[in-house]
Amino acid sequence: MDQRLITAAIVVFGVPAVLVGYIWLTERILRIMPEQRQGRIRPWIWIAPALLFLVVFLVYPTLNTLVLSFQDRAGTAFVGLANYEYFFTSSSTLISLRNSVLWVIFMTVGVVGLGLIIAILVDRVRYEPIAKSVIFVPLAISFVAASIIWTFMYQFRAPGTTQTGTLNAVLELVGVAPSAFIQTAPLNNFFLIIVGIWMWTGFAMVILSAGLKGISTELLEAARVDGANEWQVFRGIIFPLLLPTVFVVGTTIVITALKSFDIVYTMTSGNFETDVIAHRMYQEMFINGHFGRASAVAIVLLVAIIPFMVLNIKRFREQEAIR
Amino acid sequence: MNQGSRRWRGIAALAGAGLLAVVACTPAAETGGTEVSVIGTWGGSEQESFLAMVAPWEESTGNKVKYTGTRDINAVLTTGVASGILPDLAGLPGPGQMVAWAQAGALKPLDEVLDLETYRADTSAAFVDLGTVDGNVVGVFIKSALKGLIWYNPNVFSGSAPTTWDAVMGTDSGSAESLWCVGLESGAASGWPGTDWIEDFVLRQSGPDVYDAWVNGTHAWSSPEIKSAFEAFGEVLDASFGGADTVVSTNFGTAGNPLFTDSPGCLFHHQASFITDFFKEQGGAVDGEFDFFPMPDINPAYAGAFTGAGDLFGMFNDTPAARDLLKYLVTAEAQQIWVSRGGALSGNTKVTEYPDEVSARSAAALGSAKIFRFDGGDLMPTALQSAFFKAMVDFAQDQSALDSILAELDAASESARAG
Amino acid sequence: MTAAVKPASAVASKTRGRLGTRWPLHVTIIVLMVIWLVPTVGLFVNSFRPAADVAGSGWWTAFIPPWDFTLSNYEHVLARQGLDQAFINSLFITIPATVMTVLVAAFAAYAFAWMNFPFKNVLFVIVVGLLVVPLQSTLIPVLRLFASTGIAGTFLAVWLAHTGYGLPFAIYLLRNYMGGLPREVFESAAIDGASPATAFFRLALPMSVPVLASLAIFQFLFIWNDLLVALIYIGATSSENLPLTVVVANLVNSLGGETHFLTAAAFLTMALPLVVFLALQRYFVRGITGGAVKG
Numbered sequence A: 001m002d003q004r005l006i007t008a009a010i011v012v013f014g015v016p017a018v019l020v021g022y023i024w025l026t027e028r029i030l031r032i033m034p035e036q037r038q039g040r041i042r043p044w045i046w047i048a049p050a051l052l053f054l055v056v057f058l059v060y061p062t063l064n065t066l067v068l069s070f071q072d073r074a075g076t077a078f079v080g081l082a083n084y085e086y087f088f089t090s091s092s093t094l095i096s097l098r099n100s101v102l103w104v105i106f107m108t109v110g111v112v113g114l115g116l117i118i119a120i121l122v123d124r125v126r127y128e129p130i131a132k133s134v135i136f137v138p139l140a141i142s143f144v145a146a147s148i149i150w151t152f153m154y155q156f157r158a159p160g161t162t163q164t165g166t167l168n169a170v171l172e173l174v175g176v177a178p179s180a181f182i183q184t185a186p187l188n189n190f191f192l193i194i195v196g197i198w199m200w201t202g203f204a205m206v207i208l209s210a211g212l213k214g215i216s217t218e219l220l221e222a223a224r225v226d227g228a229n230e231w232q233v234f235r236g237i238i239f240p241l242l243l244p245t246v247f248v249v250g251t252t253i254v255i256t257a258l259k260s261f262d263i264v265y266t267m268t269s270g271n272f273e274t275d276v277i278a279h280r281m282y283q284e285m286f287i288n289g290h291f292g293r294a295s296a297v298a299i300v301l302l303v304a305i306i307p308f309m310v311l312n313i314k315r316f317r318e319q320e321a322i323r
Numbered sequence B: 001m002n003q004g005s006r007r008w009r010g011i012a013a014l015a016g017a018g019l020l021a022v023v024a025c026t027p028a029a030e031t032g033g034t035e036v037s038v039i040g041t042w043g044g045s046e047q048e049s050f051l052a053m054v055a056p057w058e059e060s061t062g063n064k065v066k067y068t069g070t071r072d073i074n075a076v077l078t079t080g081v082a083s084g085i086l087p088d089l090a091g092l093p094g095p096g097q098m099v100a101w102a103q104a105g106a107l108k109p110l111d112e113v114l115d116l117e118t119y120r121a122d123t124s125a126a127f128v129d130l131g132t133v134d135g136n137v138v139g140v141f142i143k144s145a146l147k148g149l150i151w152y153n154p155n156v157f158s159g160s161a162p163t164t165w166d167a168v169m170g171t172d173s174g175s176a177e178s179l180w181c182v183g184l185e186s187g188a189a190s191g192w193p194g195t196d197w198i199e200d201f202v203l204r205q206s207g208p209d210v211y212d213a214w215v216n217g218t219h220a221w222s223s224p225e226i227k228s229a230f231e232a233f234g235e236v237l238d239a240s241f242g243g244a245d246t247v248v249s250t251n252f253g254t255a256g257n258p259l260f261t262d263s264p265g266c267l268f269h270h271q272a273s274f275i276t277d278f279f280k281e282q283g284g285a286v287d288g289e290f291d292f293f294p295m296p297d298i299n300p301a302y303a304g305a306f307t308g309a310g311d312l313f314g315m316f317n318d319t320p321a322a323r324d325l326l327k328y329l330v331t332a333e334a335q336q337i338w339v340s341r342g343g344a345l346s347g348n349t350k351v352t353e354y355p356d357e358v359s360a361r362s363a364a365a366l367g368s369a370k371i372f373r374f375d376g377g378d379l380m381p382t383a384l385q386s387a388f389f390k391a392m393v394d395f396a397q398d399q400s401a402l403d404s405i406l407a408e409l410d411a412a413s414e415s416a417r418a419g
Numbered sequence C: 001m002t003a004a005v006k007p008a009s010a011v012a013s014k015t016r017g018r019l020g021t022r023w024p025l026h027v028t029i030i031v032l033m034v035i036w037l038v039p040t041v042g043l044f045v046n047s048f049r050p051a052a053d054v055a056g057s058g059w060w061t062a063f064i065p066p067w068d069f070t071l072s073n074y075e076h077v078l079a080r081q082g083l084d085q086a087f088i089n090s091l092f093i094t095i096p097a098t099v100m101t102v103l104v105a106a107f108a109a110y111a112f113a114w115m116n117f118p119f120k121n122v123l124f125v126i127v128v129g130l131l132v133v134p135l136q137s138t139l140i141p142v143l144r145l146f147a148s149t150g151i152a153g154t155f156l157a158v159w160l161a162h163t164g165y166g167l168p169f170a171i172y173l174l175r176n177y178m179g180g181l182p183r184e185v186f187e188s189a190a191i192d193g194a195s196p197a198t199a200f201f202r203l204a205l206p207m208s209v210p211v212l213a214s215l216a217i218f219q220f221l222f223i224w225n226d227l228l229v230a231l232i233y234i235g236a237t238s239s240e241n242l243p244l245t246v247v248v249a250n251l252v253n254s255l256g257g258e259t260h261f262l263t264a265a266a267f268l269t270m271a272l273p274l275v276v277f278l279a280l281q282r283y284f285v286r287g288i289t290g291g292a293v294k295g
Helices: A002-032 A035-068 A082-089 A091-122 A128-140 A143-154 A166-173 A188-213 A217-225 A230-259 A262-267 A277-287 A291-304 A306-322 B002-025 B044-061 B073-083 B095-103 B116-122 B125-130 B165-170 B192-216 B224-238 B243-249 B275-282 B320-329 B332-341 B357-368 B382-397 B399-417 C008-019 C023-046 C051-056 C059-063 C072-078 C083-114 C120-132 C135-149 C155-179 C183-191 C196-207 C209-224 C228-235 C244-249 C260-283
Strands: B035-040 B064-069 B089-092 B140-147 B149-152 B178-181 B266-271 B291-294 B305-315 B371-374
Touching: A002 A035, A002 C083, A002 C155, A002 C196, A035 A291, A035 C083, A035 C120, A035 C135, A035 C155, A082 A091, A082 A291, A091 A128, A091 A188, A091 A230, A091 A277, A091 C023, A128 A188, A128 C023, A128 C260, A143 A166, A143 A188, A143 A262, A143 C023, A143 C244, A143 C260, A166 C023, A166 C059, A188 A230, A188 A262, A188 C155, A188 C209, A217 A230, A230 A277, A230 A291, A230 A306, A230 C120, A230 C155, A262 A277, A277 A291, A277 B073, A277 B382, A277 C135, A291 A306, A291 C120, A291 C135, A306 C120, B035 B073, B035 B320, B044 B064, B044 B320, B044 B332, B073 B089, B073 B095, B073 C135, B073 C228, B089 B095, B089 B320, B095 B305, B095 B382, B125 B140, B125 B305, B125 B371, B140 B192, B140 B320, B140 B332, B140 B357, B165 B224, B178 B224, B192 B224, B192 B266, B192 B305, B192 B371, B192 B382, B224 B382, B224 B399, B243 B382, B275 C051, B291 B357, B305 B320, B305 B357, B320 B332, B382 B399, C023 C059, C023 C260, C051 C260, C072 C260, C083 C120, C083 C155, C083 C196, C083 C209, C083 C244, C120 C155, C135 C155, C135 C228, C155 C209, C155 C228, C183 C196, C196 C209, C209 C260, C228 C244, C244 C260
Parallel strands: B035 B064, B035 B089, B178 B266, B305 B371
Antiparallel strands: B089 B305, B140 B305, B149 B266, B149 B291
16 A cells, blocks of 8 residues: 555656656756757757657557568468458458548548537637537547447337437437438448547547637737628638647547547447448457458558648648748 | 746646545555456456355455456457466456467466366366367366257247247247347347357257367358258248347347337247346346247257357466466356356256256256257357357348358358468 | 736627627537537436336436436446445556656657757657557557566556557647747747746746646546556456456446446546546636737
8 A cells, every 4th residue: 555655656746857857957968068069969858758658659569560460360470461462352341441431531520620610619608618518528438438328329129119219219200210320331330430520529629729729819809800700700810820730630530530449349340331440450450360460450550641641741841931 | 937837836736646645545455365366258247246256265265366357358368368468367258269379378277277087077078078178178167058048928928838940930929029039239249149049050950060060160151051050040030020120230138128028029039048137137027927948959860959158267377376266166166156146057067056947947958958069159260250240240131142141251261260 | 928818708798799699609509519418418317217218218208207217327336346446546547647648748749849850840740640550559569568577567557558659649739739839939038048948847838738738638538538558458467456447347247238337337437537627627718828829
C-alpha cells in the first residue's frame, strides 16, 4: 500500500519535475555554447523525450510489422509479396477496402462538418457548456456502451411483433415495415458510420471550439459593423482562421476512420459485408493467427495515409511562409 | 504570465493531491500465501461460479486466485504466447488451439500434475482424450454442456417426444406461428448456433467417422454428406419464426423467448443445456415452462449420438501453487460446486447432484450417450471455426449460395491448416 | 496579453441584436441536442428495467403504466466484487499517463512550432503519420520489451504505453495551436532577453490553456475508456491492477448474456469523464489569448 502511494506521488509530481529539470539543466549547459550552436542543438533536446517514446512504442513495432508482412503465418519464412497479393485479391478483403473508403469519406465529412457547425452555433448561446456536454457525452461513453446503445436503436424484430428498436418503432409509427438495419447490405455500412459520427462529433466540436475562442472578437465586431452578414463573416474571417484547426481535426478523423474497428467488431463482427480494414487485421492476427497477413494489412493502412501526410507537409510549408 | 504558471501549479497540486488521497484511502492488500493467476472467458454469473469453485481451495491452502475474465482471451493468449507473459492457468479457447500451443511448448504437460489414474478413472474417456496431445494430458475440462437438445414449452406442446427426425419436422405447429425458433446473433461469434445444428446433422446423418474426418479436414465441406446437413438446416430455416432477417439479427440468448409468449411464436428451439438460465432471465420463463427431448436419430445406423462441449483449462506456468489448483479443479468436489449452482454439467462421473430435473436428465443423457462427439467447431482451427460461424450467417441470408459457401469453407480449411 | 478582452455577455448581446430573431438558432441547437441524446436516453431508461422487459419491449414503453422500474441492475453492478478497486486502478492508470503525455508533447510541440532545425517538417509529418499505426500491431513487440525489462504487469508499463500511443495526436494538436500564437509576442520576448525556456513557460503555456485543456480531456477519456492496452500489458498476470473497463466488460458472461448489467455500468463509468469535462470547461473561455490571433 505504501508502495503505491509512493509510486503515485513519484509520477504525478516527479514526471513534471523531471521534465522541467531536464530542460533547465540543458539550458544551463547550452548557455556555455555559442548562440548559433545553441539554436541548432536545443530543438533536438526538446523533442528528445517525445522521440524516445515514439521510437519505442510506435516506430520499432512498425519496423517489426514491416518485416513480418513479408513473412509467413508464424513469422519464420520469407514469402515475398504473397500476403499483399492475398490482401488485394481475396474477395473478403476487397469488401473491407471498399467499406473503409466509405468510412473515411462519410465519417470525416460528417464529423468535421457537424462539429464545425455545432461549435459555431453554440458559441452564441448562454447555455453553451450544457449544449457542448450533450454533444460530448457519446465520446465519454466507452465503445462497449455505445454499441449497446445503438444495438437498441437499430434492433429488429419480425414484422408483426413488438418492435424493441427505437428506429423501427418510429418506422412502424409512420406505417413503414421494420427494417433489419444492420443486417442489410450495403446500407448497413452507413448505419454503422452514423454511430461513428455520433461518437466523434463531440471531439471535433471541442477542438474547433477551442480554436474559435482564439479568434479576436474585435475582428468579428469590426466586420459586422461594416455590414457583413453572418455568412460573409464565416467565409471571410472565421473559416480561414479556423482552417489550420479544421485541417488537424480532419486529418485526425480520417485516420480514426481508417483505424475504426471497435464499432464493426462489437456490432456486426464484420458480417453482412460491413468488414473494414482494421477489423480484418484483428481477425488475421488474433483469430486466424496469421501474423504475416495481419502485418500486411497494417502496412497497407500506413501507405493509405501518405497522401494526407503530403497535404500536411504542404500546409506547414505554407503556414511557415506566411508567418 | 505568473498567473499562468501559478494556475498550472495549482492544477498539478490538485490532481496530485486527489490521486494521493484516493490511493491513501484504499485498504491495504491482504498478504500471505502465493498467488495463482488465472485467465478465462467467464464473466458475470459464470465468474461468480468459478470463484465459488476455488473458494474452498483458497481457504484450505491460504493461496489466492487472481482471476481475469475477458472475452478478448484470444488476443491476450496470442500476445502472451508470443511474448512469454502468460498467466499460470488459462481457460483455452478450444481443443484446436490447445494442440497448437502444446506443440509450441507453451502449454505444460499435466501428467505429473494430476493423479492420472484417478483422473482417468473418474473422467469420461471422451473428455480425457480431448485434452490429450501427443500422449500427454495438457487440457482438463472444468465443466461441460450437452448439445443437440430440442426445447419446448409443455404448455404448448403436450405430445410425446418425436422419435425420428422426420416426425419432428412433420409436427404440426398448432397454436404456435412456426415450428422453429432460431437465433444466430452473438457478437463476434455470430453464427455459432447454426454450427451446432450442422454438427448434429452430420453426426446423425453420416455417422462419427465422417464427422471425425470432416473435423480433421480430410473430408471436404463440399461433399454430399456435409451438403445434405446444410440442406436439412435449410429446411429448418424455412420453418423458422420471423424468417431470415429475424434469424440473423436475433441474439441466441433471446431466440427462445417466443416459446413463452402468450401467442407462441414457435414450438421448438434447438440449443445446448446451458440455455435454461437464459430462458429464465431473458424470457421470463419459470421452472415447468420448459422441457427438452434429445434430438432424435436420423440414420438408425448412428443411433444414440450426442454432441457436447466443455470449458478447457491448461497450465502455462509450472508453479507448485498452480499445480495444486489444477489438481483441485478436476476433483468431483470442485466440479460439484459449479454444477450445483446450475448451468453446467461435469465430465467427472462422480458428480451426482443436480439442482433441477432438467440438469439431471441432461447429465444422464451425457453419461449414457452411445456415440459422443465434441463440438466440431471447437475442434477446428480457430480461423476455420470463425469462417464456419460466418458461413452460417451467410447461408441463413441466402440459401441458394450454398455451393459457393461450401467451396469457401474448403479454401478456409486448407489455408487454416497450412504452415 | 495586450489586447483588451471583451466579456462573453457583451458579445452575446451584440450578436443577439445582429441576428434579429434568435429562435432559429435555439431551435437548431435544441433539435441537435435531442437527436444526440435520444440514443443515450434509451439506454438510461433501459438500465432501470428488468432484463425480461428490455428483451420484450422498447424503452419508451416504460413510461406507460404498469411501471416496472428497478434499481437491481445498478445494485448488482455496485455490489460487484472488485469494482471499487478497479475504479481506483482506473484513476491510477489515467491521471499519471495524462500528465506525462501532455507535458512531453508540450515540449516537443513548442520545438516544432517555434524552433528551426533541419528536416523539421518531415519529422513532424512522420510523427503525425504514426497516428495510423494500429494498436494491435504494437502489442507483441512492446510486450516482449516489457517482459525483458521486467515491468510487464505494472502500472509503469501502462503509463509509458499510453504516453507513447497518445503522443502523435498530442503533438499534432499542440503544435498546430502553438504555431498559431502571435509571432510578435515571442519576438519581443526574445528582444527582452528571455530564453526559449522562459518564453515557453511564461508565454506559450499560459496562452495555450484551451488546447492543453482539450488535450487533457481527450487523453483522460481515451485512457479511461481503454480496455485492450490495460488488458494485454497488465491483465495476464496482475488481475488486481485491472481498470474499470475490464471489470465492467466482464459483467457479461462468456456467452454474451446478462447485458442488462452493462446498461447500468455504462452510466456509472461515464460519470467521472463527464465531471472532468465539465470541470475543464472553464478553460474554454474566450479572452485567454486576448484576441491575439489575427488574420
